[in-house]
Amino acid sequence: MxxxxxxxxxxxxxxxxxxxxxxxxxxxxxxxxxxxxxxxxxxxxxxxxxxxxxxxxxxxxxxxxxxxxxxxxxxxxxxxxxxxxxxxxxxxxxxxxxxxxxxxxxxxxxxxxxxxxxxxxxxxxxxxxxxxxxxxxxxxxxxxxxxxxxxxxxxxxxxxxxxxxxxxSRPDSDSGLESLVRLRLRAFGWIIRTQASIIGTGRVDLLIEGWLIIEADGRANHESAALRHKDLVRDANAALWGHVTLRFDYAMIVHDWDLVERAIVTTMSTRS
Incomplete structure (x- = not known):
C-alpha cells in the first residue's frame, strides 16, 4: 500500500x-x-x-x-x-x-x-x-x-x-487467504463462517459446519517459539470444545491447494 x-x-x-x-x-x-x-x-x-x-x-x-x-x-x-x-x-x-x-x-x-x-x-x-x-x-x-x-x-x-x-462476497473476511479458501470450498456446499468466535478459543479465521477450524497463517513469520506456543494452546482449547483445527500457510494455500483441499475434505469425511 x-x-x-x-x-x-x-x-x-x-x-x-x-x-x-x-x-x-x-x-x-x-x-x-x-x-x-x-x-x-x-x-x-x-x-x-x-x-x-x-x-x-x-x-x-x-x-x-x-x-x-x-x-x-x-x-x-x-x-x-x-x-x-x-x-x-x-x-x-x-x-x-x-x-x-x-x-x-x-x-x-x-x-x-x-x-x-x-x-x-x-x-x-x-x-x-x-x-x-x-x-x-x-x-x-x-x-x-x-x-x-x-x-x-x-x-x-x-x-x-x-x-x-x-x-x-461478504464484508467480514479478514484476509485474502480466508476469501480464497472460502471461494475454493464453495462447491462443497458447506456452511463456512469467517472470523467466527468460539468459546475457549477466541476468533478463528474460518469455521466449517460448526466444528472444523481453518487457520490461514498468511505471509508473516509464525515460527517463533512464542507464536507457536500460542497456536498450540489455542488448538488444544478448541479440541476441548470438540473442534478440530487445520493450519495452512500462504505457500500451501496459494501454491499447493490440492494438498490443502484433500486435507480438508478427508477431515470433513470423518463426521459425515
Whole structure:
C-alpha cells in the first residue's frame, strides 16, 4: 500500500495553475520535483509505481491500483497501467517494457488519478480472473472502500460469473487467504463462517459446519517459539470444545491447494 498522501504526479499545465514557471524550475533544481517525461513532473517522494505508470502514459490500474489502495492482492508480477482512450503510450525504459496496458472508454479523470474502486475491480476481473477479483473485492468491502452503490455499479458491468461472485462476497473476511479458501470450498456446499468466535478459543479465521477450524497463517513469520506456543494452546482449547483445527500457510494455500483441499475434505469425511 502506498504511504504517500495526495497527488504525486502532475502535468506542466496543472503545476502552472499554482506555480510560476520560475518556481517550477526552482523546485526541480532543489530535487523536490523530477521530470517523468516531457510535460510531466513527479514529487520527490512519489511512489515508484505511480511514476512508472505516468512515464508509460497513464495511471495505475487493475492489480497495481488495487495494491496501491491497500486492497489484498496475490503476487503482482507486472505493472498494470490504466490508459484512457485518448492517451498515447510511451516507451519509458531502455529494456522492453513489460507494463500491462488497460485501454477502456471510462471518462477521463483529472491528471493521473487512479480509477474508481469499482473500475479497478472490473479490470481485475477481466484481466486477472475470478480468484484475484474475489479476494480484492472482499478486501474492498472489509475496508469500506466500496459501498452499496459501487457494488451495484460493478455488478451491472460484470458477466454472470462475476455477478455470482459479487453476490457471494461478504464484508467480514479478514484476509485474502480466508476469501480464497472460502471461494475454493464453495462447491462443497458447506456452511463456512469467517472470523467466527468460539468459546475457549477466541476468533478463528474460518469455521466449517460448526466444528472444523481453518487457520490461514498468511505471509508473516509464525515460527517463533512464542507464536507457536500460542497456536498450540489455542488448538488444544478448541479440541476441548470438540473442534478440530487445520493450519495452512500462504505457500500451501496459494501454491499447493490440492494438498490443502484433500486435507480438508478427508477431515470433513470423518463426521459425515
Amino acid at each position: 502506498c504511504t504517500v498522501d495526495g497527488d504525486q504526479v502532475w502535468t506542466y499545465g496543472e503545476l502552472r495553475q499554482t506555480m510560476r514557471r520560475s518556481e517550477i524550475e526552482r523546485q526541480v533544481r532543489l530535487g523536490r520535483l523530477s521530470h517523468v517525461r516531457r510535460g510531466v513532473y513527479a514529487s520527490a517522494d512519489a511512489c515508484a509505481d505511480v511514476v512508472s505508470a505516468a512515464a508509460h502514459g497513464g495511471a495505475l490500474g487493475c492489480e497495481s491500483a488495487a495494491r496501491h489502495l491497500g486492497l489484498w492482492v496475490l503476487d503482482v508480477p507486472k505493472l498494470h497501467v490504466w490508459m484512457h482512450g485518448d492517451r498515447h503510450q510511451y516507451r519509458h525504459e531502455e529494456k522492453p517494457c513489460t507494463c500491462v496496458a488497460h485501454w477502456d472508454d471510462a471518462p477521463r479523470r483529472p491528471g493521473f488519478g487512479l480509477p474508481s474502486v469499482p473500475r479497478v475491480l472490473l479490470q481485475l476481473f477481466r484481466c486477472r480472473g475470478r480468484e484475484r477479483f474475489f479476494v480484492a473485492l472482499e478486501s474492498a468491502r472489509r475496508q469500506g472502500l466500496i459501498d452499496a452503490s459501487g457494488l451495484r455499479s460493478l455488478r451491472a458491468r460484470l458477466n454472470r460469473s462475476g455477478r455470482e461472485l459479487v453476490d457471494f
